[in-house]
Amino acid sequence: MSETSLDDAQIIADFSAHVNPALAQVLQFIGFTSTEAQASGCIVRDSTGREFLDCLGGYGTMSLGHSHPKIVEAAKDQLDKMAFSSRVLFNAPQAALAKKLAEIAPGDLQFAFFCNSGAEAAEAAIKFARITTGRKGLVSAQGAYHGKTMGALSVSGRDKYKTPFGPLVTDVRNVPYNDIAALEAAVDADTAAVLLEPIQGEGGINVASNEYLQAARRLCDEKGALLVMDEVQTGLGRTGKMWGCDWAGVAPDMMLLAKALSGGVVPIGAVLGTPRVWEFWNDAPLIHSSTFGGNPLACAVGLATLGVIEEENLVEKSARAGEILLSRLRETQGRYPELVQEVRGRGLIIGVEFPHEDITSLVLAGLAQRDVLVVPYTFNNPTVTRFEPPLNISDQEIEWAATAFEEAVAATAELLVGVTEM
Template sequence: MIESRDDLYGASSPEALAQEVAENYREFVNPPLARVMKISGSPIEVRARGCTIWDSTGKAYLDFAGGYGVFTLGHSHPRVVAAVKSQLDLMALSGKTMFNVLLGRASRRLAELTPGDLRISFWCNSGTEAIEGAIKLARAATGRAKIVSTHDAFHGKTLGALSISGRETFREPFRPLLGDVERVAFGDASALDGMLDDAAAFVVEPVQGEGGVNVPPEGYLAAVREACDRSGALFIADEVQTGLGRCGYRFGCDRDGVVPDVMTLAKGLSGGVIPVGAFIARPDVWNRAYRKAPLLHTSTFGGNELACAAALAAMDVLEEDGLVANARARGEQLLTGARAVAAEFPNVVASVRGLGLLVGVELTNEGYGGSIIPEMLKAGVTAAWTLNQQRVIRLEPPLVVTGDEVGQALRALRAGVATAYQNLGVL
């Protein structure tokens, strides 16, 4: 609970803090976003532990938006926080000119956890940077330029990642983007026929997160693997959102038992404590690209000691606390419960789909979302739209979530849907 003035960042009252935040957002952060957040009654987050965020008035919320998938271990996991704190006293960022113990250890550990012979890691600070690095690696390794991705994909918002993402609204103002990009239907391996022969890579999410939580049929990624093998295009699995337990598998690719040539990671890689991203590649791919030029792709902050300390601790917690299994069990509970809500309100909820703790609730009309999400917030549960599909509400809690917490979120979802139906009728 909030108990002292310090908890309010020095403001005299929750009201004064609210006024200050609103003004700063309006004047210095993002004026139109400030208006939207004000209209939707966004609280002010001040503290978080596990699955719970407390706002400036002391109200608790179960975090089922989950930082869009960042908080795999919940907020501020004590083991990760302790590792970061003790590293902070020793050395925070890499000096870059010397060997860095933790970068070596984190890369080794990642190679142990990822499937097959994925082995050489490049560390960066976000998901979109991991994708940029993977695209460059594929071009340098194959000598080809074309990248194939999928409709409705989301890979980030820097220019390269944006070029291969799906939503036109996000791309349109920034043209010309990367040339030589083609998009195919997601989940249908036959759509790749003839598309990869001159491609450097096919980039795909094992489950499309921001595209509206689209789960491909089993066997899709295995067929992708075969298509890439036939054509010489690299298979880049974007596991920024699906990786590290989110889908009830250690990695989304494990569902089909396939090994991509390159895997991108971010979000949960530090368990939600320090911004971090990485791509990990098969050695022959990495060597083809960078054997003779080790500094072709670099990052000042990438692989810093704090991020590596956090990632090492987070990978240990994921394994030792059995969070992958918990994600699968709680994911089934969440999916079943959300489907029951859909069955009760078929005029509002069109379908519910997901894998593990990445669950999407598709509404029959986008208009319901503006009512359901604030109602859930009132009931003390956060949820959020998916970025490319505003008709889909994501439920993406930390992997440490308990059965009771899932039950509470489901009650909030039902209340939100019932209220939306009562107020808006059939849209």
């Protein structure tokens, strides 16, 4: 680990005293004792100049890498014109981004509501589903993660984060993921929406079967419910296709976006919806709104992000890089099957499952020692860690990550032999 400078020590002390003491302890336990100072591409530099390979990428936000020059330029250009909207005149970047999203989204998702985060998008979709159908019921999956605001939390799947905050939004059924029979039993004539992630990110990289997503589509059609696909983490090429739901050839009634649409530079969230869903706005055009949602700065950056994804073939790159990384990580699994239980994923959303969360911690610490940042625990499944690097990660960087993983697992295996021999 790098030295902790006097300045870093003060920053960590301030974070501990004024932001989150428990988190400060966890991060220091893993071995993070310096502060991030600068980043470009897949590399994050700390205050001492030490370079880390970012395979965490803001939980799947950095699809274009840090500080992509075209995104920074788009942000600067828009800043020079205007950053935020007056909210009365028409806003060109917002209209252009909505139009482009309508072009590339699956099915008939012609409209967009813009907000500032994934959780806000989930909140909006819950409201839109209820007003459109006149029903209350929401069906979501165990292990799901849609955010931590009240509505988004209510349809998420881990009691640890939910129970202390009740009562939450009512009429939610949380059913086992990838279980068609459970879905069939839960969706009925009062279901407004079924909310699903095509791959559960925080749930531990659980990949939906094509049949499951197709069954969800069919059930929603049969029962008059709306299908909401949460592509906050899986969208925009992360899975090796433009949309996670493309794997199953399923088009939802609403789609949630955030994370990578920001270009890694300006936060943004969005709900895309069909003309049928958008009808409710006709009676009250301001029935749902957000002061910062759709601001010119975020939308100009979002539009530039879609441009870079196309120009640099990032969807194809994600598919190829994902195959290489997955197979390299599986080589390590083959050598240490008792420690690495499973390696799974699609494209560059890859989960590694260990038999116990303490082993996850040891491997994470080993990766940090080798300058590789990975997702430190998935929120809803602490035995799983994730690799979600930028989609333009180079072959050398993949090798760096894979070698560090192999060494970290080997070191953990040695340590555990030592412990059992004591």
